[in-house]
Amino acid sequence: MMNKLNLEQFVRIALQTPDMKEYEEYMAIDASSVVIPAHVDRKIKRNIRRKIEGKKPISAKKITARILLVALIAMSIMFVTIMAYGETREIVLRAFVEWKDSFISVRYGDVNGGIVPSLDKNKEDATEKDSSTQEDIKEYPKTIEEYRSPSYVPSGIIEVPLISNQTMQIIEYYTTDEELAYVFEQQTWTDGNKYFDNEDAMIEDFVLGDGSFASFVKNNGKKDIHLVWNDGEYIYVLTSYLISKEEMINIANSVMATSDRGV
Amino acid sequence: MLPIYLVERLETEEDVAYVEKIYVEQGSKLFAAANKILHDESIAWGVVHDTVIVLIDYLEEYKAWDDAHQKNFLYKCEKNFVLKELRKRKCRNGRTVSLEGYEEATGRELADETQDIDEWFYSEENAAAIRNAISNMNNTYGDILFFKYFVNMRNKDIAATFGLSVASVNMRVSRAMAMLRKELKGKLL
Incomplete structure (x- = not known):
């Protein structure tokens, strides 16, 4: 059965057939004398590109x-x-x-901006200290409150204090032939970092008798060996020119308050 | 299979090439038709440009049409842009376009005296009668029906494209349909 169509539907159907009168009129237009100016041509082509590019879907x-x-x-x-x-x-x-x-976690470290070597060298220890509370924060002495020095001095070695001020103490040890055997240094955290040449350097970590983490630093081709450690209050450096590593460890383990040594 | 971004790119490039081809082939003819009425090369090229822009907006539909419909579309678009330019000139000269002014000022529609013949059975004869009536109609109205019922442009899009008010477009559609009804009265089977 055929449905009735309203006028709009008929218009749609009618327009499906092109208006040939208009088509013929358009085709009859004589454009032979028309020359498209170059600037118009460029402009329209540019606008065509812009318009089509602008229609691209949103990314x-x-x-x-x-x-x-x-x-x-x-x-x-x-x-x-x-x-x-x-x-x-x-x-x-x-x-x-x-x-x-x-x-909240409170990091255990130097409130003055220094770095505790032991925290960097041992992650377990660092983790343990990370979980500590505010009360565990320790303020390091800004000046040397207690001068400390090795109580053990190998035989034939003479102790010669060199510098002793508020932030640093240096003691040199000579042989009887007046040859420098080793140097002991005690310094505060606030006295700055201790730097060593790490070119061709061999670094060996170990733990001293009191639990302090220490490092041997030795540069290839050089005679001197450095032993660096801290006891949570001060930094110590023992530089050897003649003595062995074992002797250096013995010396480091013997560090105590100078007053206790009766010096 | 090509990556999707490449396909998209190719499609875009193809579209650009397609539109540029139409412009190169039809631009001169569109210009000649516009310049014949406007007698101003600059404005006539502007009309060609506007026509190409509408073509881009309806590119997918355009591709699907046959050649005669494509030419009808371009020509009708161009004529409406020419009319738009003529309206501008008339306004600049202090004159109003009577039809527009009348429609917008009064909001009146033509009386539809043929409401009683609103539905018919489809037949090729009836379709042909409607086609002839539209073809013989003043372009102002015939084109509106073309854009609305063949191109499927919405009234507000027709208005925006050809610089008319939506009220004018509504009025022209209404008036064209009324004219059709009047013209077809007694002719449809």
Whole structure:
């Protein structure tokens, strides 16, 4: 059965057949004398490209950025709305404080900006100290409050104090032939870092008798050996020119307050 | 299979080449037709340019049409841009276009005296009668029906494209349909 069509539907169907009168009129237009100026040609071609390029679908990156922007705005509005209510604000702040109390970690280190060598050299120790509380933070002496020196001096070695001030103490040890055998240094954390040439250097880590982490530093082709350690209060450097590593360890293990040695 | 970004790129390049080809082949003819009425080469090229832009907007539809419909589309678009330029000139000269002014000022529609013949059974004869009526109609109205019912442009798009108010387009569509009804009265089987 054939349905009736209204005028609009008929117009659609009628227009499916082209208007040949207009088509013929258009085809009869004489354009033989027309020369497209170069600048017009360039302009129209440029605009064609711009227009078609502009029709390209929006990239996924742009869509993502827009979604994120909308989400950000929505979250901001939600946050402001939530915080506008006194009770809600209090709950949020309390939750934040509880979270902070539960998870805050206090790093054990030099409050003056120094680095504790033992923390860097032993991760287990560092982790352990990371979980310590505010009370564990230790302030290192800014000046030498207690001069310390090796109580063990190998036979035939003469002790010659060289420098002794508020931040540093240096003692040289000579043989009876007045040859420099080794040098002992005690310095504060605030006295700056101790630098060693690490070119062709061999570094050997070990633990002293009191649990302090120490390092031997020896440069290839050089006679001197450095032993560096700290006891949590001061930094010590023992530089050997003649004595063996074993002797150096013995000397390091014997460091104690000079007053206790009766010096 | 080509990567999707390459396919997209190729499609775009193809479109550019396709439109540029139409412009190169039809640009001179469109210009000649526009310049014959406007007598201003600069404005006539502007009209050609505007026509190409509309072509780009309806490129996918355009590709699907046969040659005669494609030419009809370009020519009708161009004529409407020429009319737009003529309207501008008339406004600059302190005159208004009577039809536009009338429609917009009064908002009146032509009385539709043939509402009683609103539906017919389809027949090729009826379609041909409607086709002839549209073809013989003043371009101002016939073109509106073409853009609305063949190109499927919305009234507001027609208005935006050819610089008319939406009220004018609505009025012209309404008036064209009324004219059609009047013309077809007693002719449809």
